[in-house]
Amino acid sequence: MALRNIFHEGDPILRKKCREVDKVDDRIRTILDDMIETMRDAGGVGLAAPQIGIMRRMFVAEPEPGEVYCFVNPEISDVEGMQESDEGCLSVPGYVGTVERPERIRIRGLDRDGNMQEYVLEGFPAIVMSHENDHLDGILYIDKARNVRPVTDEDGE
Ligand code: NI
Numbered sequence: 570m571a572l573r574n575i576f577h578e579g580d581p582i583l584r585k586k587c588r589e590v591d592k593v594d595d596r597i598r599t600i601l602d603d604m605i606e607t608m609r610d611a612g613g614v615g616l617a618a619p620q621i622g623i624m625r626r627m628f629v630a631e632p633e634p635g636e637v638y639c640f641v642n643p644e645i646s647d648v649e650g651m652q653e654s655d656e657g658c659l660s661v662p663g664y665v666g667t668v669e670r671p672e673r674i675r676i677r678g679l680d681r682d683g684n685m686q687e688y689v690l691e692g693f694p695a696i697v698m699s700h701e702n703d704h705l706d707g708i709l710y711i712d713k714a715r716n717v718r719p720v721t722d723e724d725g726e
Contacts, residue, residue, distance in 0.1 A: 593683035617704030666714030
């Protein structure tokens with residue numbers, strides 16, 4: 570495994586729409602593994618492929634320590650409710666902002682082995698998946714947030 574460089578806001582690569590993955594093969598698995606390592610090294614809870622310059626529809630997430638998700642060609646549906654919280658992003662280092670997200674989502678997509686998986690998630694995991702999925706369409710949380718501000722000690726991170 571290897572750490573990858575994370576692209577930062579202002580780089581046009583983060584604003585492009587990603588293409589679907591044709592096949593989950595060893596090349597894709599290597600990228601996913603690198604993404605997990607890179608996410609953890611950076612102290613994040615999610616990382617989408619375009620953030621490391623790979624324009625394919627896939628992301629990794631770890632909303633709780635040890636609870637790792639890999640999603641390839643994800644689709645979110647059955648969006649319900651609303652929750653608001655402060656978000657950050659590894660591509661917008663040093664800032665947080667307040668974002669409204671669905672309280673509950675259904676998410677389907679391929680896993681690291683190319684098998685279809687489906688989850689109904691609510692609360693924080695629903696926020697993380699929604700945030701990462703937006704990256705695949707070139708959307709950053711700062712597009713939706715209010716009160717984007719530098720992180721202070723009070724924000725915790
Ligand atoms: Ni992000």
